Amino acid sequence: LCAFVAPAEAQTYPTRSITMIVPFAAGGPTDVISRIVTAHMAQTLGQSIIIENVVGAGGTTATTRAARAANDGYTLITGHMGTHAASVPLYPKLAYHPEKDFEPIALLAGTPILILARKDFPPKDLKEFVTYVKANVEKVNAAHAGVGSVSHVSCELLHSILGIKPVGVPFNGTGPAMNALVAGQVDYMCDQIVNAVPQINAGTIKAYAIATPERNPSLPNVPTTAEAGLPAFQAQAWNAIFAPKGTSPAIIASLNAAAIKALDDETVKKRLLELGSVIPGAKDRTPEALATLVKNEIAKWTPVLKPAT
Ligand code: MLT
DSSP states (O other), X not given: OHHHHHHHHHHHOOSSOEEEEESSOTTSHHHHHHHHHXXXXXXXXXXXXXXEEOOOGGGHHHHHXXXXXOSSSSEEXXXXXXXXXXXXXXXXXXXXXXXXXXXXXXXXXXXXXXXXXXXXXXXXXXXXXXXXXXXXXXXXXXXXXXXXXXXXXXXXXXXXXXXXXXXXXXXXXXXXXXXXXXXXXXXXXXXXXXXXXXXXXXXXXXXXXXXXXXXXXXXXTSOBTTXXXXXXXXXXXXXXXXXXXXXXXXXXXXXXXXXXXXXXSHHHHHHHHHTTOBOOOGGGOSHHHHHHHHHHHHHHHHHHHGGGO
16 A cells, blocks of 8 residues: 555645744844745745744754654754754753754755954954953853854854853844844854855954855955964854655655755855855755765764863
């Protein structure tokens, strides 16, 4: 019986709208990337994809919910380097495991990390920033999107390199954290480029450096951390779609194909590139490649973050 049911299901999927859980507030990098890509995927799939922002605990509240959702292809999640890697060492009682409880669907974007500050933060460049935060560690604060979020773990890495432990100010996403940075309510942040480009171009915040080996074409005037004197700080995040474990291979294949089609669409590509994202190449677009990325990222972040817990 199953042999006949599965193909029929695959041919008809999806027959109703799909929910895409975004584990952070609207307006942040995960939300923006999800909306750009899923708008195109919805056209391919012939059904709407409804974004549901579910916030809390550095994205792990939403990811727990996604892990427990029905594995029928109608509830998906846009996870990232935090929810599907860094959360493992940071949350000893994590209610899901990124590898055991999810089916990888498709990597959507790589997102370089930048060191950003409020416009009137005194340091002029990265060298001054390093001296300043070390000298004023009791006074300065770093905004982030909750323990285990990309912004949190990226600045944890920066702080471990600098040998400091400043106060962190958690938000439900770096969308609201960015609003606080623009308003001058927090001092600095390590955030994904997607959130930073519009604000840097509008002159509402400062960017000290991008933590990748090369400058980003969307921000040609922002130096790399190596150029600015801190080569040890290298950080790039990623965003990807996952489904609950046990989702059928046919549904996974259909979602993966729709995601790839979106990444190849000229309008989608242009928008992602304008925001500084790195669009995955052919070999990085398969569910298997995403499974390998998750495995490698858990292995990479575990020794870095475990001592901090
Ligand atoms: C993060 O820091 O993990 C993200 O920037 C959260 C978000 O998308 O708002």
